[in-house]
Amino acid sequence: MRIAVDAFGGDHAPEAIVKGCVQAVSECNAELILVGKEQILAALLEHEDVPTGKIHIHHAEEVIETSESPVDSIRRKKDSSLVVGLELVKNGEADAVVSAGNTGAYLAGAFRTLGRVKGVKRPALTTVLPTVGNPGVILDVGANADCRPLHLVQFAQMGAIYAEHVLGIQHPRVGLLNIGAEEAKGNALTKETHQLLKSAPVNFIGNIEPRDVPYGLADVIVCDGFTGNVVIKLIEGTASALFSMMKDVFYKSTLTKLAAGILKPGLKTVKSRMDYSEYGGAPLLGIDGVVFKAHGSSDAKAIKNAVKTTALYVEAGVNEKIKAAISAYSTSDEDEDR
């Protein structure tokens, strides 16, 4: 298996990306292709201890910055590490691609270069959701700001396959994010989606209220991409705000500093458990090719985790399973190719 990695995407590229890849090759059964400026990557690899033939370099001259316009940048920068990584998948030179770069450009590029799995209306960005219990997944978290009910039904199918075959959750419980537990609650989208999910071939357990999201009551949480993006970023912001307020409490006096020192290791664990970037990348489910997004602020460990999860995904043949599931359960949609 060969996985292409965009070595120039993300806040800590290329150093953290290279380091993460070096760590990953010793922990998973994949060859990696670092995509980006050859000279820089070769120099970085010189200092690392890499088994022969496990990490290759594929030159790409340009870099798409996080601040650039997505559609514009992929059109203009055909020789960027982000676009070239996707091309390697398209040409069959890589089985998957990982990038921590510009999310919008990566989504648009994946869509344009690789297209959709047959039958999938809307590919969905899918991320692991940190919870008090076992982590689940949530989708869509930003690929589709406006969705229709049928899109959410497909998200449920794809998310369940991912949860089962990559996260190892048997018979994953699928919940619909909604404001209220009763099926008549919600907006037009969630009300109609609830009805459709009742007869869909997934283990639908009903609505999940926002208050319960961090408690892991469902293994797969389904919502439109606007709401999903709000959810993951608000959890991140709330946790960070709370920890910053607690810092003030900790630094109040010598005594509180001492007490905080004792609790620090435990609290660090809590903090990292709430950090979804710890969990190794977000696949773009429904794209005809394996495309993983790592968090923009990924450090070497996050990149390593993303590469390892990507390898699991390829091994499990998730995309083939999605194709089969979607074609086995086709629902009518008045506006199919919108």
Next chain:
Amino acid sequence: MRIAVDAFGGDHAPEAIVKGCVQAVSECNAELILVGKEQILAALLEHEDVPTGKIHIHHAEEVIETSESPVDSIRRKKDSSLVVGLELVKNGEADAVVSAGNTGAYLAGAFRTLGRVKGVKRPALTTVLPTVGNPGVILDVGANADCRPLHLVQFAQMGAIYAEHVLGIQHPRVGLLNIGAEEAKGNALTKETHQLLKSAPVNFIGNIEPRDVPYGLADVIVCDGFTGNVVIKLIEGTASALFSMMKDVFYKSTLTKLAAGILKPGLKTVKSRMDYSEYGGAPLLGIDGVVFKAHGSSDAKAIKNAVKTTALYVEAGVNEKIKAAISAYSTSDEDEDR
């Protein structure tokens, strides 16, 4: 000024409601009308030290439970404390009403009994948003699950008036909750709303990303009621999940218990700062009458805060200011009375 209080709404009714009212009368310049079963209320008041003529009782025989269907219950239970409280406002016997009862029933009842301020398309439930900095407000948080851009513009106007005249924030900064800082980001609703807000008579500062919501970058955050409800409940759930994980850290050993004991008072402050029920009730802005919702789990202190905020609202003449602002800035809407 006379404020009616639904004495039988909420998880801790009627005891906490009565206690909260007793505390409130000594701190604000209002007479209170406790609405509910007379005998029970009279017995509860007997143990309290109340200045003569400050707390009255208005009998109502029935109680609407939190679990009851909103529309059904207000239709069937005309002599419930919740409905009678609203009627007192309608008949001019009270200047405002406060309830911690069934939210759906209260909203439906307010709409039906009192109607909208002239020109307001959709009344919005508005709550104080706890942040690291100064608290702001967010609306709508649940009265309207589906909204159109014009509704959000009116929410911005109403929210700004409330922030200025009740919370005392000069020239309040209005932000649009959106997934991305750039104006082209978002779903169909937020993209169009952004354009409308640019020319609306409010201090519009642009999009607020979910990650920044707990940091108080805006004084008024505007969104549809589905998203707003997700936001307040997810902040609540995330904070509660974090504190429950931290409890495990605190109880790990004798040493950690000792350390936690030292930090406890400070951490309690953090917890209560993140709790929006601390901030005294959520007005239903745009209803032709002053209608405040207290959190269902309100204790006496929360009720006291809600009553005090309600008194401020009445004194400031917020509804008159809303009426004037809405009539001064009328925007066209193709589907006015939907």
